[in-house]
Amino acid sequence: MTRQNFPDRQDVISVSSLNRMARDLLEAGIPPAWIGGEISNLTLAASGHAYFSLKDGGAQVRCVMFRHKLSMLPFRPQEGMQVELRGQVTLYEARGEFQISVGEMRSAGLGRLYEAFERLKAKLQAEGLFDNARKRELPAHPAAIGIVTSPAAAALRDVVSTLRRRMPGIPVVLYPAQVQGESSAKQIAEAIRAAGERKEVDALIICRGGGSIEDLWSFNEEIVARAVADCPIPTISGVGHETDFTICDFVADRRAPTPTAAAELVSPNREHLALQLEQTKRALERALGRLLMDKTQQLDFLGHRLLHPGAKLRAQSERLGALSQTLRQRVQTAFEQGRWRLQLASTRLARHQPDLAGQRQSLQQRQAALLRARDRLLERRAQRLAQLASTLTALNPEAVLARGYAIVQKQDGRAVKNPAELADHEKVTLTLAEGRAEARIERPQGAQAQLPF
Structure with a gap:
């Protein structure tokens, strides 16, 4: 029994992939061209697209013309019409149908006229x-x-x-x-x-x-x-x-x-113009009526304002008297208010006027107190200064030197406190009361490393 060679699962493609490959081959391999034939099985869908077959004596092919292309035609396709169309040869993948997507269409024999x-x-x-x-x-x-x-x-x-x-x-x-x-x-x-x-x-x-x-x-x-x-x-x-x-x-x-x-x-529409004229007439009548009413009211208002000159003078005289009386009252009121404010200011000034004699006496007392405090402070500072001078004199190393003592210093400036710090023949500096001198350390044979007191 011979073993059959089955294809690998990776070599199997789907129907969708096959149709897509076929569509790509058709669209790439067949350029758009003008094709002549007769329209049959025409269907105008609710979407506005047209579906039909283009046939001749020996064959037919399915065609589709979408709405935006169909709307640009100068005529409506009819069943049995001889036409010439140009479109893309393709494949409707969902059903695997070979078809032409139509982009242009003209009646057969009229191609030169359209061109x-x-x-x-x-x-x-x-x-x-x-x-x-x-x-x-x-x-x-x-x-x-x-x-x-x-x-x-x-x-x-x-x-x-x-x-x-x-x-x-x-x-x-x-x-x-x-x-x-x-x-x-x-x-x-x-x-x-x-x-x-x-x-x-x-x-x-x-x-x-x-x-x-x-x-x-x-x-x-x-x-x-x-x-x-x-x-x-x-x-x-x-x-x-x-x-x-x-x-x-x-x-x-x-x-x-x-x-x-x-x-x-x-041409203008007579009925429309007549309607516009009637509307304009009514608008003018309304505007004229409103104008007449406004002018009548304005006339009545001006008539009420129109007075006899004598009456107008009397009214103005009465108004002048009233204004004069008001002015006198306001002047009197302003005078009274000013006098009251002046009295109030005088009272406040008297209350806040300074006591110069008392202030001068207080100032003299404070001045005398300051002088006494100054003298006491100077006295205390003088005593303190004398104490510090006495202490400084007692602690002054120069006073010790004046009694015959000397300060022994090494070459680096350090003071020598112990004879053991000195080496034989070492140079030292002696600070005396009235100057300095250089010395060299010499120890007698068998002497101890100490200075005699």
């Missing part, structure tokens, strides 16, 4: 035609409004009906142009230039209804963008529906999601 759109958009943006700094404010109350569109366009009817409903008194001037077809871009540009040269309107609406990218392509032409940028009149672009974007939208001073919205942007 042309992006090229022109980047070019004009680099020139500053989209900058907010060059955008102009729309007039709040235009005297006339111009419209660049086809006379047969439904957008024209929508715009005119909206203007008539909101402010029927504003004149409308049509600058006709084809909005679709081979020469439509040139006609639109010429109509915009004509409006700018004639200067008969205060705002210009450039509009047409919705359609495919081919239908709206006239508004993506550079000639139209240049005409809008050079127009001296504030412009509003209302091309297509809310999800449609054209180069004209970016260049115009304002972009409206629809032609009707463009008409609403440029």
Whole structure:
């Protein structure tokens, strides 16, 4: 019986690790590319993400397009739609499904139009035609409004009906142009230039209804963008529906999601203005009423204050008499208070006046006592000094020397007290009463080491 070779447990990997390795290989090995096919099994989730399959005659692949990418598309993906998409080939690890994470999508056959759109958009943006700094404010109350569109366009009817409903008194001037077809871009540009040269309107609406990218392509032409940028009149672009974007939208001073919205942007609302007027009227009436009441009360107050000159003089005379009486009372009161304070100060001064005679006698007595104390102190100090002088005289070594004695000192200055401290032939110093002398120690043969007394 042969033994089977089983793998080591360290060589076993998990399914998660395997799928992660496969995902890394796919993302690193297959670069993003444009892929064409038909949308099928489309599901728009509540999260806003789109899940679908892209298929052709021989195969299909799962795809996912997340909400933030999906919201930037100029159209809504539909079941059975032929599209071209670009994304990252990857693997959904949780289910081990091969899929494409879609970043861009365009209708099949329109790739060149989208590329042309992006090229022109980047070019004009680099020139500053989209900058907010060059955008102009729309007039709040235009005297006339111009419209660049086809006379047969439904957008024209929508715009005119909206203007008539909101402010029927504003004149409308049509600058006709084809909005679709081979020469439509040139006609639109010429109509915009004509409006700018004639200067008969205060705002210009450039509009047409919705359609495919081919239908709206006239508004993506550079000639139209240049005409809008050079127009001296504030412009509003209302091309297509809310999800449609054209180069004209970016260049115009304002972009409206629809032609009707463009008409609403440029025209004041009659009902709203009437409401504002009524509110202003009521506010003015209230302010005028308050002003009249204030002035009436002020007039009544001034009327009460208006007096006959004689009555005013009498009132002033009475006030003068009262003030005079008050002044006399205050002067009298101040005088009395000053006299009382003076008496009080005199009493305090007399009480605190010093007794000079008594102080002088006390001073003389203390002076005599100090003199007596000084004499006693000097006498005691003299006696003490005499005692100390007597003691000093008795203890003075020079007095002993005067009697014939001498001090014997070694060479280092030490006094000799015992003859045993002296060596033969040693030099010593003798201090006498009247000076010093040098001596040498000599001992007789057999003499003892002591000095005779």
